[in-house]
Amino acid sequence: MLNRQVVLKSYPTGVPLPEDFELIETSVAEPGEGQMLVRNLFFSLEAAIRSWLDGIANYFEPIPLGGAIRGPSVAKVISSHLDGFESGDIIFGLHHWEDYSLSDANTALLSKLSPEPDIPLSYYSGGLGGSGHTAYVGLHEIGKIQAGETVLISAAAGATGSMATQIANLRGCKVVGVVGGDDKATLITQTLGASAAINYKSCGDLKTAITDACPEGVDVYFDNVGGNTLDAALQCMKTFGRVIGCGMISDYNHQDNPTPIYNMWKLVERELTMKGFLLYTYMDKVPAASQQLHEWVRSGEIKILENITQGLPNAGWAYSEMMRGATIGKNVVAMDLRPEESL
Amino acid sequence: MLNRQVVLKSYPTGVPLPEDFELIETSVAEPGEGQMLVRNLFFSLEAAIRSWLDGIANYFEPIPLGGAIRGPSVAKVISSHLDGFESGDIIFGLHHWEDYSLSDANTALLSKLSPEPDIPLSYYSGGLGGSGHTAYVGLHEIGKIQAGETVLISAAAGATGSMATQIANLRGCKVVGVVGGDDKATLITQTLGASAAINYKSCGDLKTAITDACPEGVDVYFDNVGGNTLDAALQCMKTFGRVIGCGMISDYNHQDNPTPIYNMWKLVERELTMKGFLLYTYMDKVPAASQQLHEWVRSGEIKILENITQGLPNAGWAYSEMMRGATIGKNVVAMDLRPEESL
Numbered sequence: 059m060l061n062r063q064v065v066l067k068s069y070p071t072g073v074p075l076p077e078d079f080e081l082i083e084t085s086v087a088e089p090g091e092g093q094m095l096v097r098n099l100f101f102s103l104e105a106a107i108r109s110w111l112d113g114i115a116n117y118f119e120p121i122p123l124g125g126a127i128r129g130p131s132v133a134k135v136i137s138s139h140l141d142g143f144e145s146g147d148i149i150f151g152l153h154h155w156e157d158y159s160l161s162d163a164n165t166a167l168l169s170k171l172s173p174e175p176d177i178p179l180s181y182y183s184g185g186l187g188g189s190g191h192t193a194y195v196g197l198h199e200i201g202k203i204q205a206g207e208t209v210l211i212s213a214a215a216g217a218t219g220s221m222a223t224q225i226a227n228l229r230g231c232k233v234v235g236v237v238g239g240d241d242k243a244t245l246i247t248q249t250l251g252a253s254a255a256i257n258y259k260s261c262g263d264l265k266t267a268i269t270d271a272c273p274e275g276v277d278v279y280f281d282n283v284g285g286n287t288l289d290a291a292l293q294c295m296k297t298f299g300r301v302i303g304c305g306m307i308s309d310y311n312h313q314d315n316p317t318p319i320y321n322m323w324k325l326v327e328r329e330l331t332m333k334g335f336l337l338y339t340y341m342d343k344v345p346a347a348s349q350q351l352h353e354w355v356r357s358g359e360i361k362i363l364e365n366i367t368q369g370l371p372n373a374g375w376a377y378s379e380m381m382r383g384a385t386i387g388k389n390v391v392a393m394d395l396r397p398e399e400s401l
Numbered sequence: 402m403l404n405r406q407v408v409l410k411s412y413p414t415g416v417p418l419p420e421d422f423e424l425i426e427t428s429v430a431e432p433g434e435g436q437m438l439v440r441n442l443f444f445s446l447e448a449a450i451r452s453w454l455d456g457i458a459n460y461f462e463p464i465p466l467g468g469a470i471r472g473p474s475v476a477k478v479i480s481s482h483l484d485g486f487e488s489g490d491i492i493f494g495l496h497h498w499e500d501y502s503l504s505d506a507n508t509a510l511l512s513k514l515s516p517e518p519d520i521p522l523s524y525y526s527g528g529l530g531g532s533g534h535t536a537y538v539g540l541h542e543i544g545k546i547q548a549g550e551t552v553l554i555s556a557a558a559g560a561t562g563s564m565a566t567q568i569a570n571l572r573g574c575k576v577v578g579v580v581g582g583d584d585k586a587t588l589i590t591q592t593l594g595a596s597a598a599i600n601y602k603s604c605g606d607l608k609t610a611i612t613d614a615c616p617e618g619v620d621v622y623f624d625n626v627g628g629n630t631l632d633a634a635l636q637c638m639k640t641f642g643r644v645i646g647c648g649m650i651s652d653y654n655h656q657d658n659p660t661p662i663y664n665m666w667k668l669v670e671r672e673l674t675m676k677g678f679l680l681y682t683y684m685d686k687v688p689a690a691s692q693q694l695h696e697w698v699r700s701g702e703i704k705i706l707e708n709i710t711q712g713l714p715n716a717g718w719a720y721s722e723m724m725r726g727a728t729i730g731k732n733v734v735a736m737d738l739r740p741e742e743s744l
Contacts, residue, residue: 117670284665303668318661322627325646325677327460332675334668 079374184388205230363387422717527731548573706730
C-alpha cells in the first residue's frame with residue numbers, strides 16, 4: 059500500500075523554505091511484534107522541529123537528508139501488536155510526516171486519547187495537546203504563577219503563547235503579551251484576555267515598552283522566543299522573578315549564530331530563577347492539565363486558535379509559513395485521506 | 402577625634418586604580434539615639450563594591466564622588482545607644498572605609514559575633530563571614546549539591562570560590578575549579594581538594610577544557626564570574642543541571658559593556674535551572690552554615706586563605722589588586738590602630 063512521506067531535501071539556511079522538503083512515495087510497513095500501524099490524521103507543526111533540520115544533535119537526533127520529518131500527530135490505530143492499544147484507538151505520538159507510521163512503546167509522547175465527540179479532533183494536536191499542556195505545565199510547575207502577578211508572554215499569539223495567555227488570565231494574573239504584528243496584538247487583547255500587547259516590530263525600545271506595560275515589573279516571564287525579547291525582559295523582572303524557558307524560536311532559524319544576551323547580571327542582582335523545561339519530563343502533570351483545559355474549552359473560557367493546512371503535500375509550505383512568523387495560533391496539517399480510507 | 406576615611410575620588414574606568422580613591426580626614430561622629438559608634442578592625446574587600454563605583458543604581462545606591470566607600474567590616478563597639486549591643490561587643494556590618502563608623506538597626510548585614518579565642522578575628526570578615534556563608538548557602542540552598550555530583554566552580558581560588566571548593570569537596574562532590582593562573586591551579590588541587598583545575602588564561606578553548614575535566618558533564622556550576630566562563634559552562638551542563646548565580650566579576654569592571662552570552666538555548670534543551678542569589682536573602686540559613694564552617698576550620702578540614710593588607714591608606718591599592726585578579730583568597734584590610742587605641 060502506498061505511503062507518502064515528506065523528507066528533508068536540503069538543510070535549511072535560516073527560515074526553512076518549501077523546497078527544503080520533498081514528497082516521496084514509499085510503501086506501508088508491516089507492524090512487527092510490539093508495534094502498531096497508525097494512520098496519521100493531524101500533524102502538529104512545532105518550532106522544535108527546526109532544531110532537528112540542521113544535521114546537528116540536539117535533544118533528539120538530527121534528521122538526515124532524505125529522512126522523513128519527525129513530528130507529533132494525532133493518529134488512528136489500524137492494526138496493533140502492542141499491548142494496551144487496539145484497532146480503532148485514537149492516539150498521539152511523535153511520528154513522521156507520512157500517511158502511515160509504525161508506533162511502539164518507545165514512541166515519544168505516545169498516549170491514547172479519549173476524544174470527546176463535541177470537540178474537534180484537531181484540538182488534540184494543539185490546544186488540548188502538546189501546546190496546551192506545555193503552557194499549563196510551564197505556568198504552574200515552572201513559573202508557579204499566583205493570582206495577581208504580572209506575567210509577560212512572548213509569541214503570545216502562537217500555539218503555546220495563545221494558550222499561556224488565556225490560562226494565566228484565567229488564573230487571575232495580569233498578562234502582557236509580546237507579538238509580531240498589530241493583528242496579533244489586537245487578537246490577544248480583545249479575544250485572549252491580555253491586559254496589554256507589545257508589537258516588538260514597531261514598539262521601538264522593547265525594554266521601555268515592557269516597562270510601560272508593567273510599571274511595577276514582571277513576576278513571571280514565559281519565554282517562547284529567547285534572543286532580544288529575553289534580553290529586554292531580564293531588565294524588567296521584579297526581584298525573585300521567574301523566567302520559564304519554554305522555547306527560543308527567535309534563534310531556531312540560525313542556531314549556529316544565536317542572538318547574544320547581555321543582561322545576565324540581572325540573574326544575580328534581582329535573584330531571578332530561570333528554568334528551562336521540556337514537556338516530556340512532566341508527563342505526570344499532563345492528566346490534570348488536560349482535565350482543566352477540557353473544562354475551559356467546553357465552557358468557552360478558552361478559545362483554541364488553529365491555522366489548518368490541508369494535505370500532506372503542503373506540510374513543508376505550512377512549516378515555512380509558521381517559521382517566518384506569518385501565522386496565528388496552532389499550525390496543523392490535516393491529512394488528505396484517500397477515498398478508500400474509511401476512518 | 403580624628404576619623405580617617407577613604408572616599409571615591411573618580412569613577413573608575415575598567416579596573417579601579419589606587420588613584421580612584423583618596424584618604425581624607427574628618428572627625429568622629431557622636432552616636433545618637435538607636436546608634437552605636439564602632440571601631441573598624443578588618444575590612445572585607447568584595448567584588449560587589451565595584452558595582453557601586455559607577456554612579457549607577459544597582460541593588461544598593463551608588464557611591465557619589467567624594468563619598469566614603471561602603472564595605473563590610475568586623476568592628477568593635479565603642480559606645481552604644483542601640484538595644485542589644487554594648488561597649489566591647491565585636492560585630493559585623495556594612496560600614497564605610499574609615500576608622501570609626503556609626504551603626505544602627507538598619508545597618509545591612511549587622512550581626513553580633515562570638516569570636517572564638519583560637520580563631521583569628523580576621524576570619525570573620527571572610528571565610529567565617531560573608532564569603533564562607535555565601536559559598537555554603539549557594540551550594541546547599543541554591544545548587545542543592547549531592548554527594549557524587551560534579552561541581553564546577555569559577556574564581557575557585559578567590560574568597561568565595563576557595564570556600565566553595567573546599568565545602569563541595571567535603572560534601573563528597575567532584576570539584577573542578579576554573580582559575581586565572583598556574584599558581585592558583587596548583588593551590589586548588591593540592592591544598593583545597595579540587596580534582597582538577599583549568600587555567601582559563603592558558604587552556605585554549607574553555608568548553609573543551611571543561612569537557613575534558615568533566616567528561617560526563619557538570620551537575621552544578623557555581624558561577625562567580627559570568628561572561629565567557631558562564632557561556633562555556635552552559636554548554637557542558639548535564640540535563641537538569643543547576644547554575645548558582647553568585648557573582649559575575651568578569652563584567653564588574655565594565656558593566657556598561659557586559660560580555661555577551663550565546664548559549665542560553667541550553668537552558669531549554671538541557672532543562673537547566675539558573676538561580677541568582679544574594680546572601681542578604683538567606684540570613685536565616687547563616688547560623689547553621691556558621692556552625693558547620695567553624696567545625697571544619699577547627700578540625701583543619703577547611704583552610705582559610707587570606708591576603709591581608711595593612712592599613713587604611715592602602716585600601717584603595719588593595720582593592721585595585723584584587724579587581725585585576727592578582728590576589729588569592731580573601732582580601733582583607735587590617736586597620737592600623739593608633740597607639741592610644743587599646744582594644
